[in-house]
Amino acid sequence: MAEGQGAPAVARPVAPKKINLALQGGGTHGAFTWGVLERLLEDERLAVDAVSGTSAGGINAAILVQGLAAGGRQGAIDALNKLWNDVALRLAFSPLRNTPWEKALWGHDLTYSVAYQTFETLSRVFSPYHLNPLLAEFNPLRQVISENLDEARLKQDAKAIRLFISATNVRTGKPRVFGRAEVTTDVILASACLPNVFRAVEIEGEPYWDGGYLGNPALWPLYHERGAPDIVVVQINAILREELPTTPSDIMNRLNEISFNASLMAEMRAIDFVQRLLDAGRLEQPRYRRLFLHVIEDEARMREFKLSTKLNGDWEFLQTLKAYGREAADRFLADHFAAIGRESTLDIQRYL
Numbered sequence: 001m002a003e004g005q006g007a008p009a010v011a012r013p014v015a016p017k018k019i020n021l022a023l024q025g026g027g028t029h030g031a032f033t034w035g036v037l038e039r040l041l042e043d044e045r046l047a048v049d050a051v052s053g054t055s056a057g058g059i060n061a062a063i064l065v066q067g068l069a070a071g072g073r074q075g076a077i078d079a080l081n082k083l084w085n086d087v088a089l090r091l092a093f094s095p096l097r098n099t100p101w102e103k104a105l106w107g108h109d110l111t112y113s114v115a116y117q118t119f120e121t122l123s124r125v126f127s128p129y130h131l132n133p134l135l136a137e138f139n140p141l142r143q144v145i146s147e148n149l150d151e152a153r154l155k156q157d158a159k160a161i162r163l164f165i166s167a168t169n170v171r172t173g174k175p176r177v178f179g180r181a182e183v184t185t186d187v188i189l190a191s192a193c194l195p196n197v198f199r200a201v202e203i204e205g206e207p208y209w210d211g212g213y214l215g216n217p218a219l220w221p222l223y224h225e226r227g228a229p230d231i232v233v234v235q236i237n238a239i240l241r242e243e244l245p246t247t248p249s250d251i252m253n254r255l256n257e258i259s260f261n262a263s264l265m266a267e268m269r270a271i272d273f274v275q276r277l278l279d280a281g282r283l284e285q286p287r288y289r290r291l292f293l294h295v296i297e298d299e300a301r302m303r304e305f306k307l308s309t310k311l312n313g314d315w316e317f318l319q320t321l322k323a324y325g326r327e328a329a330d331r332f333l334a335d336h337f338a339a340i341g342r343e344s345t346l347d348i349q350r351y352l
Contacts, residue, residue, distance in 0.1 A: 016047040017340045018228035019294075021064075022217045025055025025192065025210070025260070026236040027310025028091070029302065031318040033060050033234045034084050035325025036296050041073045043333060046340075049228040050162035052177075052218050054211040057234070058165040058191040059083070059145065062183055066150045069160040079148070084318060086144045091313025094140065095119075098314075108317045110308035111249045128199045139189060139198055146185045155181045164221040166211030167191045170200050175214035175263075177221050212260040219267045223291055230340050232332075234325075235297040237261050239350055253307035268293070268351035293346040294336060298328040 021040075023033050037060060040046055048068065053061030060080065067079030091097075095115050098106065102113045110116040154160060163180035167190040178187045190201035190208035200207035211218075222231050237257045245254045271291055277283045278290060301324050309317070336345040 014045075016045055017230070017337075018047050018049040019230045019232050019340060020049050020222040020228055021051045021053075021061070022219055022222065022231055022233045023051065023053035023057030023061050024216055024234060024236045024264070025053070025057045025212045027056055028087070028313050028318060029236045029305065029310050029321060030056025030060055031084060031321035032236050032298070032302065032325040032328075033057060034080055034318075035322035035327075036234050036329040037064055037080060037325075038077055038322070039326045039329035039333070041077050044073070045337065048161055050164070050222055052164040052166070052222050053191075054166040054215055054217045055192040057217050057236075058188055058211065059141075061163055061165065062154065062188060063148060065160055065163045065180065066153050066157075069153055069157040070150070083144070083148045084322070086148060087141075088313055088315040088318055090140050090144050092315075094311075094313060096311050098312075103314075108309050108312055108314065108320075109306050110312055111306050113308075116308050116311075123196045128195075128197060141192060142185065142189060145188050149183075149185055149188065151184055154183050162221075162227065164218060165191050166215035166218045167193075167201075167203075167208040168211055168213045168215075170195075170207040170209050173214075175211065175218065176206075176208070177215065177218050179221075213263070215263050216260050217264070219264070219271070223289075226289075229290060230292045230294065232294045232296060233264070233346070235264075235295050235299075236302060238299050238303045239265075240299065241303060249306060249308070256307050265351045268348060272348050272352060291344075292339070292341065293344045293348065294332070294340070295346045296325075296328050296332045298324050 033056070048064070051061040051065055053059070063079045063083045064076050067076030071078065096110060096119055097115060098110055098113050106112055154163065160180060163183060165178045165183055165187055167176050167178065167187065169176050186201055186203055190203055191211040193201050193209050195209045200209055202208070216237070219231060223229070237260050239261060241254060241257070245251045271293065274283065274288055275291065278285070278288060339345045
């Protein structure tokens with residue numbers, strides 16, 4: 001180096017942008033979220049600050065958090081892959097499957113299969129308490145979750161990020177959000193407990209149903225604890241449908257979408273109201289702060305799948321959903337990565 005010449009400048013590594021993830025529930029459609037998460041984990045420009053999830057979103061969220069704590073990005077990818085492989089293996093023996101000729105006729109849709117029609121009829125006449133009067137209930141998810149969930153790591157690992165799982169208290173009709181240290185197999189089963197399919201899950205003497213009725217997913221824990229300002233919603237339930245549903249199955253499908261989106265839309269309205277008051281200078285910061293909302297979705301494709309497909313655990317179907325999720329996340333990163341930390345990219349009018 002010549003005398004008097006300064007040392008060459010060394011570029012400092014750019015810190016990853018922190019985001020919060022809010023993961024919707026929707027049965028096996030949660031495989032879409034699996035694909036989204038895998039693609040986001042591959043991008044080292046991002047870091048997850050906290051995760052809120054409900055039902056299938058809660059399962060994905062818990063496995064994501066423990067995987068990150070145990071083995072970083074690759075640990076989380078591997079943990080999610082194992083989870084969904086186990087789901088497919090367990091549901092391969094489910095009675096709710098299309099026969100080969102039914103699959104040839106209707107593809108992934110189970111609506112008109114003999115098995116699904118029988119299930120629909122039974123669930124409208126009998127409750128889970130009639131069909132399964134024993135105290136010990138069969139739930140194919142219980143073994144999958146218990147074999148994949150590391151409760152001790154979630155409770156004790158200091159490296160684990162914040163985690164929130166939502167369930168609905170049957171007795172009070174109020175939501176309950178369980179923090180990371182409270183998450184158990186029963187908590188996740190409660191968050192995914194459809195009342196016409198499973199008996200309520202009892203936790204600390206209180207019965208719980210699916211969290212999707214009152215928090216799908218809950219957004220407020222993500223900003224209440226003063227974490228990163230960006231919230232990325234992974235949406236799997238369609239907001240908009242142009243056509244009027246007229247068949248019984250289509251009507252039930254739309255009712256399911258509306259009810260499972262209602263709490264999310266209510267929270268979106270509240271956030272938008274606060275943000276507009278901030279814009280007008282009518283609220284004080286930092287008590288109230290700016291939030292940036294984003295969404296990863298593929299409504300055009302997800303609208304094509306009827307309600308029955310949320311119970312379809314066929315591996316080919318799960319792989320299709322995962323691919324859709326990866327593609328949706330890829331589009332989000334290409335179009336909106338630069339906006340993270342600066343502005344919202346979600347069209348709030350769709351939720352108001």
